[in-house]
Every structure is written in C-alpha cells, then in structure tokens.
Amino acid sequence: MQQRVSLKAELVFGTAKLSKNSLIYADFERSFGGDVEEKWRVDAGLRFTF
Known part of the structure; x- marks a missing residue:
C-alpha cells in the first residue's frame, strides 16, 4: 500500500476592523500532494455584527 503525503501552506492576512x-x-x-490538490484557495469576507 502506497502512502501519500499532503502538505498545505497558508498565508493569513487576518482581519481589519472597519467600524x-x-x-x-x-x-x-x-x-500539495494528497488526493485533492488545490492550486490556490482564497477566502475573504465582510462580517457585520448587531
């Protein structure tokens, strides 16, 4: 049985408070590697609390 190594690099810009x-x-x-390979993934959003 062959084992696969999965690596992930993450760059987090964090949060910036607007108000x-x-x-x-x-x-x-x-x-990198693994069964599912994502070339790049970007998560971004705007959050409101009330």
Whole structure:
C-alpha cells in the first residue's frame, strides 16, 4: 500500500476592523500532494455584527 503525503501552506492576512460593527478578513492557501490538490484557495469576507 502506497502512502501519500499532503502538505498545505497558508498565508493569513487576518482581519481589519472597519467600524464598531463591521470587519473584513482574508486568507490564501495552497495544498500539495494528497488526493485533492488545490492550486490556490482564497477566502475573504465582510462580517457585520448587531
């Protein structure tokens, strides 16, 4: 049985507060090997609290 090694690199930009009730966030990821290979992944968003 052959074993596969999966590696992942992640660059997190974190969050930036826009106002008392809102912020933005972003991170970037890249995976190597494994069964599912993601060339690049970007997660970003805008969050509101109330």
